[in-house]
Amino acid sequence: MFIYITKRLLWVIPTILTVLLVLFSLSYLLPGDPADIILGPRATPEMAAELESRLGLDKPWYQSYLIYLQNIIKGDLGSSIFKDRSVLKVILNVLPYTVILTLAGMGLAVFNGISIGLLAANYNNSYFEKFLTMISFITASTPTYIAGVLLIVIFSVNFNLLPSIGIGDGGLLETIHHLIGPALALSVGWTGYIARLTRSSMLETLDQEFIQTEKSFGIPRYYILYKYALKKAIKPIITVIGLGIGRLLGGAVFVEVIFNRPGLGRLIVDSVNERDLPMVRGGVLVAALLFIIANLIADISYAYFDPRIRQK
Amino acid sequence: MPEKILKIDDLAVEYKNKGKYLRVLQGINLELKKEEILALVGESGSGKSTLGKTILRLLPDSARIKQGKIIFKDQDICSLSEKDFNDQIRGQEMAMVIQNPQNALNPVFKVGTQILDVLYFKSKKQKSRKELKKEAVEILKKVGISDPEYRFGEYPHQFSGGMKQRVMLAMAFISNPSLLIADEPTTALDLTVEAQILNLLSNLVEEYQTSILYISHDLGVVAGLSDRIAVMYAGRIVEVAQTRELFAEPNHPYTEALLNCLPDYQKTEELQTIPGQVPDLNNYPTGCNFHPRCSYSFARCRQEEPRLEEIDSEHFSACFLNDP
Numbered sequence: 001m002f003i004y005i006t007k008r009l010l011w012v013i014p015t016i017l018t019v020l021l022v023l024f025s026l027s028y029l030l031p032g033d034p035a036d037i038i039l040g041p042r043a044t045p046e047m048a049a050e051l052e053s054r055l056g057l058d059k060p061w062y063q064s065y066l067i068y069l070q071n072i073i074k075g076d077l078g079s080s081i082f083k084d085r086s087v088l089k090v091i092l093n094v095l096p097y098t099v100i101l102t103l104a105g106m107g108l109a110v111f112n113g114i115s116i117g118l119l120a121a122n123y124n125n126s127y128f129e130k131f132l133t134m135i136s137f138i139t140a141s142t143p144t145y146i147a148g149v150l151l152i153v154i155f156s157v158n159f160n161l162l163p164s165i166g167i168g169d170g171g172l173l174e175t176i177h178h179l180i181g182p183a184l185a186l187s188v189g190w191t192g193y194i195a196r197l198t199r200s201s202m203l204e205t206l207d208q209e210f211i212q213t214e215k216s217f218g219i220p221r222y223y224i225l226y227k228y229a230l231k232k233a234i235k236p237i238i239t240v241i242g243l244g245i246g247r248l249l250g251g252a253v254f255v256e257v258i259f260n261r262p263g264l265g266r267l268i269v270d271s272v273n274e275r276d277l278p279m280v281r282g283g284v285l286v287a288a289l290l291f292i293i294a295n296l297i298a299d300i301s302y303a304y305f306d307p308r309i310r311q312k
Numbered sequence: 313m314p315e316k317i318l319k320i321d322d323l324a325v326e327y328k329n330k331g332k333y334l335r336v337l338q339g340i341n342l343e344l345k346k347e348e349i350l351a352l353v354g355e356s357g358s359g360k361s362t363l364g365k366t367i368l369r370l371l372p373d374s375a376r377i378k379q380g381k382i383i384f385k386d387q388d389i390c391s392l393s394e395k396d397f398n399d400q401i402r403g404q405e406m407a408m409v410i411q412n413p414q415n416a417l418n419p420v421f422k423v424g425t426q427i428l429d430v431l432y433f434k435s436k437k438q439k440s441r442k443e444l445k446k447e448a449v450e451i452l453k454k455v456g457i458s459d460p461e462y463r464f465g466e467y468p469h470q471f472s473g474g475m476k477q478r479v480m481l482a483m484a485f486i487s488n489p490s491l492l493i494a495d496e497p498t499t500a501l502d503l504t505v506e507a508q509i510l511n512l513l514s515n516l517v518e519e520y521q522t523s524i525l526y527i528s529h530d531l532g533v534v535a536g537l538s539d540r541i542a543v544m545y546a547g548r549i550v551e552v553a554q555t556r557e558l559f560a561e562p563n564h565p566y567t568e569a570l571l572n573c574l575p576d577y578q579k580t581e582e583l584q585t586i587p588g589q590v591p592d593l594n595n596y597p598t599g600c601n602f603h604p605r606c607s608y609s610f611a612r613c614r615q616e617e618p619r620l621e622e623i624d625s626e627h628f629s630a631c632f633l634n635d636p
Contacts, residue, residue: 125373209415210415210417210419212408213417214418216368216370216407217402217407217408217483217484218402219403220398223433228418228421231421232419306419308419308467308469
């Protein structure tokens with residue numbers, strides 16, 4: 001178990017180094033001269049030279065990569081080109097909103113998805129199951145931005161139940177009230193996906209011989225379903241949840257724009273539009289870290305669900 | 313005359329496949345006496361396992377009982393509701409051990425947890441799992457698992473095949489069933505382990521006074537174990553007799569052919585086989601199901617289906633040769 005976790009942790013290092021290399025090479029891979037692109041046609045040569053030295057473009061790439069790495073290790077993500085603020089501070093300001101939104105969206109998707117999937121597996125081959133499968137398909141194929149707009153039209157405009165923009169005044173109830181719409185919009189696609197996965201994984205497990213054994217020894221159906229089969233069937237679902245965090249972070253961009261919320265996704269999109277290279281690098285790095293952490297948690301939780309992994 | 317524990321009366325079972333029902337079992341009549349080991353033998357696909365699963369209601373949704381009764385201790389268990397069947401029969405009166413111990417235990421739960429749950433539901437949730445643990449460890453010791461206290465907390469993949477089958481037997485006998493359905497419990501094991509498990513099974517049967525329906529394709533195994541043998545072919549029982557009598561005087565041509573297939577290490581002649589294959593479910597022959605492979609078949613075999621009839625005391629056979 002300890003060795004397994006240590007191994008997983010060690011794997012994080014090369015992953016992060018690769019992410020950093022890709023982010024670093026952005027300024028070389030983008031077509032044209034970065035200083036020109038960022039500053040526009042009216043830049044003076046002095047301004048361009050100053051920017052190039054700030055971005056480290058006046059040194060050979062390997063030197064500048066080392067400096068970049070050094071700064072990152074020190075926790076310095078540089079400063080924004082326009083806002084003249086520390087990138088780290090800007091990101092830390094908006095990060096909680098994105099983390100809460102993603103967790104709430106994932107929570108909803110996992111809860112609803114697994115519930116629908118379990119019901120569908122339990123009532124397999126009935127009309128109820130066909131209905132649930134249809135719902136899964138519809139939700140799985142609804143893009144986040146359409147779900148967001150629909151939710152606003154229905155719950156904010158028509159029924160006036162949910163706020164359509166913003167994050168509230170910071171109070172707990174306000175925060176939750178403002179979170180419902182965005183979290184639902186974010187969860188829709190994954191709800192259907194997780195539901196379908198849960199159903200197929202459960203059906204596959206229920207087909208196995210040990211389920212028959214348990215049944216033949218008089219263990220009741222509900223117990224077999226929710227204890228014995230679910231724990232065996234959950235592994236692929238966890239994998240997908242881990243990967244899903246990355247997709248949800250992507251979806252959060254739309255949700256943050258549609259519901260006018262601050263957040264990491266929106267920050268990255270705005271920075272790309274402004275060609276604020278240090279901000280883009282910092283934002284993507286933090287997003288990548290979130291993704292890596294989510295997958296790490298998923299990997300480690302395998303060990304809880306599957307004893308065979310623990311002993312490896 | 314020992315009392316009957318199980319009586320199967322004219323049972324027919326069908327599987328639904330592509331909208332059509334295919335008969336898998338037909339006209340099954342079988343009796344099992346108290347403390348008797350009845351072996352059910354036949355080739356793969358003859359319906360032996362289906363019969364075992366039908367008794368314990370473990371058939372998939374696509375299967376249905378078309379007709380017939382299963383009477384267990386004077387009660388028609390086909391008429392019980394699913395809930396009553398689970399509460400009264402499974403794990404209380406009957407249990408099953410399946411062929412492949414590798415897949416018989418849930419890989420993600422501790423062996424102890426799985427044994428305790430069986431006990432817990434056997435006790436109708438009246439006793440706590442803590443109280444039951446002593447009982448569970450006791451039975452593990454009985455089936456020959458060394459250091460059961462420690463093994464209790466281990467997972468199935470830490471057990472060998474033979475050990476798993478011992479655990480399965482422990483789980484089956486822990487509920488002290490009147491009837492155990494053993495579906496080829498030793499087929500997946502190697503020969504020495506097989507002998508150990510068979511030995512253990514005989515001891516347990518004696519101790520718990522359980523009747524066993526022992527499903528096997530191996531006449532060699534059942535010869536030493538069973539009291540009586542029922543031979544199945546293509547969804548029907550073709551011959552039932554005392555074990556000794558069946559080996560000494562097989563009546564049905566299929567039984568005879570099966571016995572000829574038993575390898576004998578003292579003879580050097582080639583292995584015998586029965587020509588042809590078990591008929592396809594979609595395409596049963598008319599008349600006797602065995603006639604296309606039978607060397608004695610005559611006109612009537614192709615037209616009528618023979619019925620299981622008593623040809624000697626306690627010896628039944630379904631063949632027109634007895635009634636030309």
